[in-house]
Amino acid sequence: MKIESFITKEQVVYTKSTEKQLVIKELLNRLEELKKIDDAGRFYAQIMHRESLENTGIGRGLAIPHIRTDSVKELVSIFGISREGIEYHSLDNMPVRYLLLNIVPTEMGTKYLYLVGMMSWIFTDEARKKDMDGAKTKVQAFSALKKNAELYFTTLTDKSSQKMTTSHGLGGIPLYNLDLLVRLDRLNHLVDEGETSDKIMNKIEELRKIVDRKSLAYYEKMRKKNLSPFAILEKKSCSGCHMDLAPYYLAKIKESKDIAVCNHCGRFLIVI
Secondary structure (H helix, E strand, O other), rough: HHHHOOHHEEEEEEEOOOOOHHHHHHHHHHHHOOOOOOOHHHHHHHHHHHHOOOOEEOOOOOOEEEEOOOOOOEEEEEEEEEEEEEEEOOOOOOOOOEEEEEEEEEOOOOHHHHHHHHHHHHOHHHHHHHHHOOOOOOOHHHHHHHHHHHHHHHHHHHHHHOOEEEEEEEOOOOOOOHHHHHHHHHHHHHHOOOOOOOOHHHHHHHHHOOHHHHHHHHHHHHHOOOOOOEEEEEEEOOOOOOOOOOOHHHHHEEEEEEEEOOOOOOOOEOOO
């Protein structure tokens, strides 16, 4: 999946401000200029309220400010870069240089989860993050994003690299299946919306063949219940059911590199 599916060159911005609030306002004003949103001020108030409830600086120089709203039907994203760094009170107490701002439809789709998963994958690896840190212009930054997005997609669909994965997560489900399932779910939603081309159906069948049987069965069970199978772990709570996870379970998740599910609603948890 190409980065242009989420962010275009025009949606990569080097910010002028060095204060969190002003940077977020800059990014929203840019989205309004691009006619992606209709009222930057209204969305600013909503995002800052969200930030007051929970800081979205997830560490390693990355923050993901976001809101969910009925005001948009499709995911709206913008990627901001600060040359000097912003004091954001992140989880690791490091300044933020990169902000992925998202306005997400209330019915949070897998497109957003895929994007968040990809960005987390980039910024948790020093070599991949180095590409971003080395960019000096908007064109270079977009090229680094594009390169990593293509690499991420290749990693998800590379059967040989998956066969080399031996770690198993909670419940015995291999970690790589989470990304595969997110992509499968996105394709299934396209079918639900009436897309039945041979290309899409073939991609679905290809993914079904390489996903672990246990996780695939669990995913399909969640689909039959009409539940979104995925949620994001936001500090200590599940974004799907909004329940706090028990401290001992949180510790297990954070110590493990394996897949996790919410022990309240059963959704697959994407840890950022």
